[in-house]
Amino acid sequence: MTELPAPPQLPGWTHTYSGKVRDLYVPADGDDRFLLVVASNRVSAFDHVLEPPIPGKGALLTTLSNWWFSRIGIANHLAEAGDGAPVVPAEVADRAMLTRRLEMYPIECVVRGALTGSGYAEYRRSGAVCGIELPAGLEDGDLLEEPIYTPAYKAxxxxxxxxxxxxxxxxxxxxxxxAALRDASLAIFTAARDQAAERGVVLADTKFEFGRDPRTGELVLADEVLTSDSSRYWDAEAYGNTGLDRAARLASFDKQIVRNWLAAHWDRTGTPPELPAEIVERTRERYRELLERLTA
Incomplete structure (x- = not known):
């Protein structure tokens, strides 16, 4: 994986970890109740962080997560300001979430409402996805009669x-x-799928992460939720237009533009090439369009 850039130093917070696209901080005073999750503008593909970043990506994803958190009837990890919580620095306020510290479960809770991606590849091999048998004859992009829960172990x-x-x-x-993880995941997906459909968007699949509140034992929805980076969304009108080719019908509101360009211009050896300005802008617009479509 490409070496990550140094995270910003934030007053009142100590950096503890950086993933490909997020940076985590804990209170500098040692208060173990809170965590600051900062979404960067970094974009990754094929296990590499690419250059340049996508301007505004972190804020777009954080805004969408917060919008969904406000509409999901299950406890989430967002913490209230005050009660001794450190102040969120202004320089990252639009792309940061002040959260409760949780004991995270090592399960990625994947829900599929359509058969595509790695699920379709597994179906082609075995007729099943994560042990769930599916009807014969399904094609890439077909919607499933009922969404299926296909967990993954977080390596x-x-x-x-x-x-x-x-x-x-x-x-x-x-x-x-x-069972609680499965039931919560399916309930959230079903409600979100219906809300997205009202706005002309197909929610094809998504992944959730949950933790346990060590103080209450409560199951808590954590991490980002139903964003372009954690979910696959399609335009409903394009999806229903059988006159379009498969790629156009299943064009997702995410970084697929980046993946496609990189696959055509890089053999996955050495350092990946820098993304052209046009690819960066088209990707940013795709993230922005989804946010506006869902939240309008």
Whole structure:
């Protein structure tokens, strides 16, 4: 993976971790109740962080996460300002979430309302996705009669997540927690899918992460939620237009533009090339369009 740039130094906070697109901070005074999650403008593909970043991406994703959090009827990780919480620095306020510290479950809770991507590839091989048998004859992009829950094990840093069966998730976190993760994920997806449909958008699939509040034992929705980076959205009008080719019907509101350009201009050896300004701008507009379509 490409070496990450140095994270910003934030007054009142100590940097603890950086992923490909997010930076995490804890209060400098040692208060273990809070965490600051800062979404960067970095964009990644094929396990590399690319240059240049996408201007405004972090703010767009954070705004969309917060919008969805306000519409989901389950406890989430957002913390209230005050009560001794450190102040969120102004320089990252538009792309930061002040959150509760949680004990995170090692399960990525994937819900698929359509058969595409890695799920379609697995279906082609076995007729099933994560142990769930599906009808024969399905094509890439077909909507499923009912959404399916296909969890993944969150692998250690530097390794790839592993698709697992529900039974395996129960072995990892216990049957009661596994069932709660599944039921919450399916409920959130179904409600979000219906809201997106009202705005002319198809929610094809998404992934959630949950944690346990160590003080209450409560199941808490965490991380980003239903954003362009964690979900696959399609334009409903284009999806329903069978006169278009598959790529046009399934054009997603995310960084697929970046992936496509990189796949055509890089053999995945050495350092990836710098993204052209046109690709950066088109990607930014795709993120912005989804936010405006959903929240208008």
């Amino acid at each position: 250690p840093l530097g390794e790839h997540d592993e698709n697992i069966t529900f039974e395996r998730s129960a072995e990892l976190v216990g049957p009661e927690v596994a």
